[in-house]
Amino acid sequence: MAELTxxxxxxxxxxxxxxxxxPVAIPAGSVGVVAPRFISFDEPLALTSxxxxxxxxxxxxxxxxxxxxxxxxxxxxxxxxxxxxxxxxAAENPKDVGWWDNMVGPGKAVDTERFFVIGVNNIGxxxxxTGPASINPDxxxxxxxxFPMLTVEDWVRAQARLxxxxxxxxxxxxxxxxxxxxxxLSWAITCPERVEHCIVIASTPRLSAQNxxxxxxxxxxxxxxxxxNGGDYYAHNTVPRQGLSVARMVGHIxxxxxxxxxxxxxxxxxxxxxxxxxxxxYDVEFEVESYLxxxxxxxxxxxxxxxxxxxxxxxxxxxxxxxxxxxxARALEAVKAGFLLVSFSTDWRFPPERSHEIVRALLKNRVxxxxxxxxxxxxxxxxxxxxxxxxxxxxxxxxxxxxxLGLGERTKTTGVLA
Numbered sequence: 001m002a003e004l005t006x007x008x009x010x011x012x013x014x015x016x017x018x019x020x021x022x023p024v025a026i027p028a029g030s031v032g033v034v035a036p037r038f039i040s041f042d043e044p045l046a047l048t049s050x051x052x053x054x055x056x057x058x059x060x061x062x063x064x065x066x067x068x069x070x071x072x073x074x075x076x077x078x079x080x081x082x083x084x085x086x087x088x089x090a091a092e093n094p095k096d097v098g099w100w101d102n103m104v105g106p107g108k109a110v111d112t113e114r115f116f117v118i119g120v121n122n123i124g125x126x127x128x129x130t131g132p133a134s135i136n137p138d139x140x141x142x143x144x145x146x147f148p149m150l151t152v153e154d155w156v157r158a159q160a161r162l163x164x165x166x167x168x169x170x171x172x173x174x175x176x177x178x179x180x181x182x183x184x185l186s187w188a189i190t191c192p193e194r195v196e197h198c199i200v201i202a203s204t205p206r207l208s209a210q211n212x213x214x215x216x217x218x219x220x221x222x223x224x225x226x227x228x229n230g231g232d233y234y235a236h237n238t239v240p241r242q243g244l245s246v247a248r249m250v251g252h253i254x255x256x257x258x259x260x261x262x263x264x265x266x267x268x269x270x271x272x273x274x275x276x277x278x279x280x281x282y283d284v285e286f287e288v289e290s291y292l293x294x295x296x297x298x299x300x301x302x303x304x305x306x307x308x309x310x311x312x313x314x315x316x317x318x319x320x321x322x323x324x325x326x327x328x329a330r331a332l333e334a335v336k337a338g339f340l341l342v343s344f345s346t347d348w349r350f351p352p353e354r355s356h357e358i359v360r361a362l363l364k365n366r367v368x369x370x371x372x373x374x375x376x377x378x379x380x381x382x383x384x385x386x387x388x389x390x391x392x393x394x395x396x397x398x399x400x401x402x403x404x405l406g407l408g409e410r411t412k413t414t415g416v417l418a
Contacts (some may be wrong), residue, residue: 026089029105031063031112034088034098036121036128041161045123048317051148054137058162059084059121059128063104064112066166071196072407073116073168075159076100077176077183080251080311081303083127086119087112100177102386107410109395114407115172120162122155124310132306133234145231150310152179152318156186163194172401174337175199177383178350179311182318185358188335189320195337197401199394202347202383204354205328205361206319211349214254215312218247222305231306244305245296252295257346257379261288328361335362339369340397342390344382370397 026032036059045053061084066073076086078099087104090096104110104117121129124147132147139146163171174187174195181203188198207215222228225243229236256264265288273279284290324330339362343355352373362369372393376382382390399410 029107030101031088031098031105033091033094034061034063034085035091036061036084038128039162039165041158041165043161045154045158045161047148047154048151049149053123053130053148056123056130056158057128057134058123058130058158060162061085061088061098061119062116063087063119064114064116066116066168067407070166070168071170071172071405072114073118073163073166073171074110075163075171075174075187076104076110076117076119077155077159077174077180077187078119078122079176079178079180080308080315081299082180083125084119084121084129085127086117099384102384103391103394109391110175110398111395111402111410114402114410115398118162118166120159122150122311123158124150124307124314126304126307131304132231132310133304142232142234144234144306147306147310150314152182152186152314153190155183155314156190159183159187160191160194170194170196172405173197173199173398175201176203177201178203178380179315182315186318186320188337188339189331192334192336196405197340197397198335198337199340199342199397200355200358201342201394202344202350202380203341204350205321205358207316211254212316214250215316218250219309219312221246221250222309225305228305231309233305239300240305241297241300244300244303244308245293247296247308248299248303249292249296252292254349255380257348257377259346259377260379263377264288265291328357329364332358332361332365332367335365335367337367339367340394341369341371342383342393343371343373344378344380344390345373345375346377347380347382349380 038057038059040057042055045056047053082099085098087098087101106113110117121127123129124131126133132143134143136143136146171194174184176184181200184198184200188195222240222243225240227233227238228240228243229238233239268287270284270287270290278285320331321328341355341358343352359369359371374387374390376387378385
C-alpha cells in the first residue's frame with residue numbers, strides 16, 4: 001500500500017524533495033512554487049483488459065489544505081498530454097507553470113483558500129507515474145511494449161486508491177477537461193458514493209468514428225517509424241521522433257478551430273522567395289506548416305511514444321453505455337453527484353452535441369445538472385484558456401459547492417475568506 005504519511009498541508013515549498021536555484025517571481029493568485037510527491041502502491045491493480053499491474057507509483061501535487069472534516073477535496077483529472085502539475089511554478093523549472101494555473105489558485109475559480117486540490121498523473125503516463133518507460137519488476141528492464149493496456153476506468157480505480165491514501169471518503173468535486181472530463185464522468189458512474197459534484201468540460205461520453213480515425217492515424221505514424229522498434233526503443237537507445245512529431249501535428253489540428261487557425265495563420269507565407277513567389281517544393285511554405293512542425297518537434301523531445309499509444313487507445317475504448325445497449329441514461333442511473341457541464345461552440349473535436357447527450361441522459365435520471373455552452377473561437381483548446389464567461393461559470397459553481405459545504409465565502413480580489 002502507500003508508503004508516505006499524509007500531511008494536511010499544501011505541497012508548496014518548503015519541501016525536502018525540491019529546491020530552487022534562483023529567485024522565482026510568483027504572480028499574484030499563484031499557489032507558489034510546487035514539487036510533486038511520489039506515492040507507491042504495492043497492491044496489484046486488476047485492469048479491465050484482464051491484465052494486472054503488480055505495483056505502481058503515482059506522481060501527485062496538492063494545493064491548499066485538507067480540512068478537519070476532509071470534505072473539501074477536489075480531484076483534477078488531466079487530458080492526454082498533461083500531468084499532475086496543475087497549478088503553480090515547478091520547483092525544478094521556473095518556466096514550467098501548471099497547465100490549469102489560470103483555473104486553480106487563491107481566489108481563482110477553484111479557490112485553494114477553500115478547497116484542497118489534488119492533481120494526479122495517471123499510470124501509463126511519462127511524467128513521473130509508472131508507465132512504459134518505468135522498470136518492469138519481473139525483468140529489470142523498461143516495460144516498453146509489454147506495459148498493460150489501460151482504460152479510463154483503470155485510472156479511476158487507481159485514483160480511488162489515492163483517495164483512500166488521503167483518507168478522503170468523498171470528493172467535493174471531481175473535474176477535468178477533454179480526457180479528464182471522461183475520467184470525471186467515470187468517477188460519478190463507478191464510484192457514485194464518493195463524488196459530491198462532477199465537472200465535465202469540453203468532453204464526450206464516447207469518441208466518434210472520426211475521432212477514433214484521427215487517433216489511429218497518429219498511432220500508425222508512431223508505429224511505422226523505423227526507430228519505434230516494436231515499442232522497445234529504450235533498449236535500442238532510439239526515439240521515434242518523426243512518428244511522434246507527426247502524431248502531435250495531427251492532434252494539434254483537431255484542438256484548434258478553423259476560425260482560430262485562419263486568424264492566427266491564414267495563408268501567410270513563412271518566407272516567400274525573393275520575387276515574392278512560392279518556392280515550389282515540399283519544405284515550409286506557409287506559417288501554419290512552420291507552427292505545426294515546431295509543435296510536433298517540441299512534443300517529440302519530452303513525450304513518450306508508448307504513452308501516446310496507450311492514452312489514445314484508452315480514449316477510443318471509453319464508452320460507459322457499452323454494457324447498457326448503448327443507452328447512456330441507463331449507464332448513469334446510479335450517479336448521485338450534481339453535475340456541471342461546459343462546452344465550446346467551435347470545439348469540433350468534442351462538439352456541444354456530445355455534452356447535450358450527457359445532459360439529456362442526466363435529466364432523464366432527474367440528476368441535478370448545470371450546463372453552459374460558451375461561444376468561443378478557440379476550438380477544443382478553449383478549456384485551457386482565459387475566457388471570463390467560462391471561468392465565471394466554473395467559479396459560480398464552486399461557490400455553490402462551498403456554500404453547500406460551509407467552506408466560507410470568497411473575497412474577489414484576494415481569495416481570502418470573508
